[in-house]
Amino acid sequence: MLFEHVEEDLRLRVQSMSWESESVLSVCLRALDESLLPSWRPGAHIDLHLPADATSERVLIRQFSLSGAPEDRSHWRVTVLREPEGGGGSEYVHDRLRPGDILDVVGPRNNFELHDAxxxxxxxxxxxxxxxLPMIESVERAAAPWRLMYGGRSRRTMAFVAELERHGSKVTVWPQDEHGLLDLDAFLGRPRDGVGIYCCGPEGLLAAVEQQCDSWPDRTLHLERFKPKQQAPHDPDEEQAFEVVLERSGTTLAVPSGMSVLEALENAGIEPLTSCREGICGTCETKVLAGTPDHRDSLLSDEERAEGGTMMICVGRALSEKLVLDL
Structure with missing residues (x-):
């Protein structure tokens, strides 16, 4: 998998903010000198560095998908759902961020790449x-056949419905309070070759789509998660310590039970590139040269985990006594 991290550290100004639906707000970002922003492809996201509060220097790093048009490099658009039970990032955007504010931004990064199908x-x-949204515009321009099933709690909470309705019967808008849960059986139909299935949304939907696609050809399904996948809890008392070898620097570190590879590196004063620290963004993906990773991320496919060629060190450990990384 190993994503190429062609990304930049930027300072961008909030040009405008607009409501897309109830509790969903879009933010338009521009360069301070209004120069062109880095290019990106459908599926990409960026990191926004948001102040945790007004009285401390602590920063929240939150990932948001780019929802605008890749060909328009004059600005980037991200769209943020207000989540009162979240970690504070969305509330900051909704309650405190205003046009004219300046933010540190890192990106773009893409682990939800649109592939030919x-x-x-x-x-x-x-x-x-x-x-x-940008995926749809891309395949529409390429004249490839496509359909969208878009669900939400109600029409008033669903963003971009008017923007999507211009595509006519290709789009099925499915508010839960009107129709119940998405009819995935009818939408997906029978398994077949040559199809790219792309899904993003809450964990319940992703799990249902994963189950529905079990019988489809490998690498048909592509998912984007906003939160870590629910996994069985790990008992630190049952974990074994191991050594991690950083091949390029010649450094060997001991990783005790209850600690991720990233935490061990940071404790030794080594600071590899990282962002979400939850195994969902792909920033810390690292090539494995030897050893067996203990994958605990929500990003790699079952096939990629079995291959063991890379791992997300922010959450991962080792199943072998020694793990050799390309660091």
Whole structure:
């Protein structure tokens, strides 16, 4: 998998903010000198560095998908759902961020790449529509057949419905309070070759789509998660310590139970590139040269985990006594 991190550290100004639906707000960002922003492709996201509060220097780093047009490099658009039960990032955007404010931004980064296919099926839940929008425009321009099923709690909470309705019957808008849960059986149909299925939304939807696609060909399904996948808890008392070898620097470190590879590196004063620290953004993906990773991320596919060629060190450990990394 190993994503190429062609990204930049930027300082951008909030040009404008607009409501897309109830509790969903878009933010338009421009360069301070109004120069062109880095290019990006559908599925990309950026990191916004947001002040945790007004009285401390602590910073929240939050990932948001780019939902605008890749060909327009004059600005970037991100779309943010207000989540009162979240970690504070969305509330900062909604309550405190205003046009004219300046933010530190890192990106773009893409671990939800749009690949060539004969046909595309898009499934979005709630604010999960944001990375899907530029994908739809891309395949539409390429004249590839596609359909979208877009679900949400109600029409008033669903962003970009008017923007999508111009595509006519290709788009199925499915508010839960009107129709119930998405009819994935009918939308996906029978398994077949040549299809790219792209899904983004809450974990319940992603799990249902994963189950539905079990019988489809490998690498048909592509998912984007905003939160870590629910996994069985790990008991630190049952974990074994191991050594991690950094091949390029010749450094060997001991990693005790209950600690990720990243934490061990940071404790030794080594600061590899990282962002989400939850195994969902792909920033810390590292090539494995030897050893068996203990994958605990929500990003790699089952095939990629079995291959063991890379790992997300922010959450990962080792199943072998020694792990050799390309660091």
């Amino acid at each position: 004969d046909e595309y099926l898009f499934i979005a839940g709630g604010v999960g529509i944001t990375p899907i």
